[in-house]
Amino acid sequence: MPGTVCGTNYPLSICFIVVNEFCERFSYYGMKAVLTLYFVQYLHWDKDLSTAVYHAFSSLCYFTPIMGAIIADSWLGKFRTIIYLSIVYVIGHVVKSVGAIPTVGSSDMHIALSMIGLIMIAFGTGGIKPCVAAFGGDQFEEEHGKERQKFFSVFYMSINAGSLMSTIITPILRSDVQCFGGDCYALAFGVPAALMVVALVVFIGGSGMYKRNPPQGNVLLEVCKCIGYAISKRWKRSKHEEKKKHWLDWAEDKYSKRLIQEIKMVLRVLVLYIPLPMFWALFDQQGSRWTLQATRMNLAFVEFYHIMLNALMILIFVPIFDLIIYPLFGCCKINASKEMATGMIFAALAFGAATWVEVNVVKTVVNPAPAEKALLQVLNVAGSPITVNVPNNNLFPDPIAPLQDPAEYVTVPLQASSAELDFDIGWNNTNLKCVQMFNETTANSLIVYSEGGFLNTFSENVTVSIENLNYEIPPGFTMSQNKTVGRGVYSAVSVCHGTPDSCSDVDLGLLDFGASYTFVLSPGGGDSIAVTKMEDVLANNIHVAWQLPQYVLMTAGEVMFSITGLEFSYSQSPANMKSVLQAGWLLTVAFGNIIVLIVAEGAGLEQWIEFLLFAGLLLAVFVIFSIMAHFYTYVNPEELDKVYLDDSKYAARDGKKRRPSDSLQMNKPDKSTKL
Incomplete structure (x- = not known):
């Protein structure tokens, strides 16, 4: 061993590998943290196109590892593969950063540079991904299995440390640093490139x-x-030929027993991988469904927490698991597959918690009206109570008092995509008829007055200034358009009507997350302005901290599933196929994302039902995986060197010819060591 860390069994070379991984993950996640905003705000794409390109890029990053693994194991070796593809990676980042400079070419040029940069980044990060972890494992001698296991924990911590720091720093670089007259995307992409x-x-x-x-x-x-060859030989075998114990044994007359045994080892692991994408289908929804859930909750004091929460908790959990949980599992003789199965249970429980949160969140959220229906609320500024009757629908059974805050929107059925609806309005012992046009899936306010936003009851124009936004409201009971402002207490909002000298400050109180308000402005005593505040859509009264249990459970599941699986993939693969098997492990992530797309886009379920479905599917997969793992036999790939010493294609280490062994005795690893 060229050198060790402070006299321990840890090679000094792993320090360079861990630092390399930290910087690379900072680079990758830092760029991704602002990528969607770059598409929407800089390239001016709509949200659907931005989301599609974002997920296409993410998927490509997890399909390219197989390419890097083949190159590493077949031609260049892990070291040179990491070097060459890292250069491609760097060039991709530079091209991406140049594409974010407004003075460089036209908008088409920015799009072209961005796509070229992203493709190069995907090939770079995906190509080196299976090589770096396997290359780190190569640095340890076989007798230092415990140290190698701890390396994979440290390696995983470096990934999340880089992710955590980058998702904090790059959004700040984008928004707080101004360049070229706007948000500095060039700097936000340039720092990850550096x-x-x-x-x-x-x-x-x-x-x-x-x-x-x-x-x-x-x-x-x-x-x-x-x-x-084995499949062909088995298919063409005659009835008189002796049966083989394994279908691959039919290739023994042409291929070495060692190669056949190595293929058996790899295939056994790959078969065990078949159920694993379901775990990643749940795990990766932290960045999509769970983030969208958070946007419908009260984010007071913890905005952007969901971006960094998982990475932060990984840094906390990994040392706890290394010092307490894994040694405890070792004492109880719990092997790698059981640890991974336990991780699945934690992930399923996390989605159970997410289901409970979702059920409570939807109580305060107004869903869009379905097809052939519209949402309606009635605002009474007529000065006395009114009754509203929609023919054939008892939507407003009680009288509506003047300036009464509408309790909630009601759903009005329409007969087509748009329809005229008749209203009978009772006011001051007089019945009035009203006809209004509604379009399907829209939200509408019906204003009843004697002679939405801010409602102007003055006889002149009213200007309302709030958060650098100006509302220009004509007279005559007209309503301004709705605009979005940040959460906060607005106690001194400027309202001007008539002449410039007629401005006053009014108190709007707290404007909370997720709420929609209508303010009625009317003359008060003297020169004062009276404000009536109505909450059309209730605020998000479920605090985002209620998501904490699901993140805790998911992070615990990730530590048990991902770190264990990473080391398991390395330990159970032959020396010449370690990168390929690491790539196979990463492919389970890509297929997990495909499962999300199929269920989320194809099923069309309510969100809480979808969460519950995913939890149930993972529990079913847990049972299947546990049964498969029960029949899996752990192997020690290094025993191949000791048994097949004089195979014709694999010379003995001392150069002497020895008689090939007819069978391979596989030694099971010490079960006290986490695989």
Whole structure:
């Protein structure tokens, strides 16, 4: 070993690998933290297109690892693959940053540079992703399995530390630093580019200390040929030929027993991976469904918390699990598959908690009107109580008092996409008829007066200034358009009517998250202005802190599932296929996102039902995975070197010919060690 950390069994080379991973993850997550806003605000794409491109980029980042793994295991080796694809990664970041400079070309040029940059970043980050973790594991001797297991925990912590810092810093760089007359996206993308350069320099700096396993040739092609030959031979076998214990054994007459045994090992692990995408389907919704859930909750004092909460909790949980939970599991003889299954349980419980939160959140949220229906509220400024009757619908059974705050919107059925509705209005012992046009899926306010936003009852124009927004409201019981302002107490809002000298400050009180208000302005005593505040849509009264339990449960599940699976993928793969199996592990993440798209876009369920469905699906997968894992036999890939020493394609380490062994005795690892 070239060098160790302070006399321990930890190679000094892993310090360079961990720092490299921290900088690379800072680079990746920092760029992604502002990517959607860049699409919407800078490229002026709509939200649907922005979301589609964002998820397409994310998916590509998890499909490209198989490319990097094949290159590393077959031709270049892990070290050179990381170097070359990191250069592609850096160039992609630079191109992306240049595309965010307004003075560079036209809008089409910005779009082209952005897409080229994102594609290069996807190939860079995806290509090195399976190599870095496996390369770190290569630095340890086989007898130092416990140290290698702790390395994967530290490695995972470096990922989340980089994620945490970048998701705090890059949004600040975008919004608080102004350049080219607006938000500085060029700087927000440029800093991640600089961190990727640092990652590359640090990794190269440790080149003299690394233990490098040379590539074994085009392993994947050899594997495919062996599998194809075995299938063909088994299909064409005669009835008199002796049956084989395993279908791959039909390739023994052409391929080495060692290669056949290695393929068996890899296939057993890949089969075990089949149920795993369901976990990632739940996990990745933290950045989509859970974030959207948070936007409908009260975010007082904790805005943007959801961006960094998972990464922060990972940094807290990993040391706790390493010092307490994993040793306890070791004492109880709980192996890797059982730990991963426990992680699934935690994730399912997290979605159970999310379901409970969602059920309570929807109570304060006004959903859009469905097809062939419209939302309606009635505002009475007539000075005396009124009754409103919609023919064939008892929507307003009680009289409506003057300036009464509407309790909630009611749903009005329409016969087509738009319809005229008749209203019978009783006022001062007089019945009046009113006809109004409504369009489907819209929200409407019916104003009843004797002779939405701010309602002007003055005889002249009224100007309301709030948060640098101006409302110009004509006279005659007209209403301003709705606008969005930040949450806060607005105790001195300027209201001007008539001449410039007629401005007054009015108190609007607290404007809370998620609420929609209508303010009726009318003359008060003297020169004062009377304000009547109506809450059309109730504020989000469920605080976002209620999401904390689901994040705690999901983070606990992630630590048990992801870190364990990462080390399991390394420990159960042959030396010449470690990157390929790491890529297979990462592919489960990509397929998990596909599951989300299928369920979320295809099922059309209410959100709480969808959460409950995902929890139920993961519990079902937990049962399937537990049964599959029960029949899985843990292996020690290094035993291949001791058993097949003189196989024709794998010379013995001492160069002497030995008789090939007819069978392979696999040693099970010490179950007290977490895999």
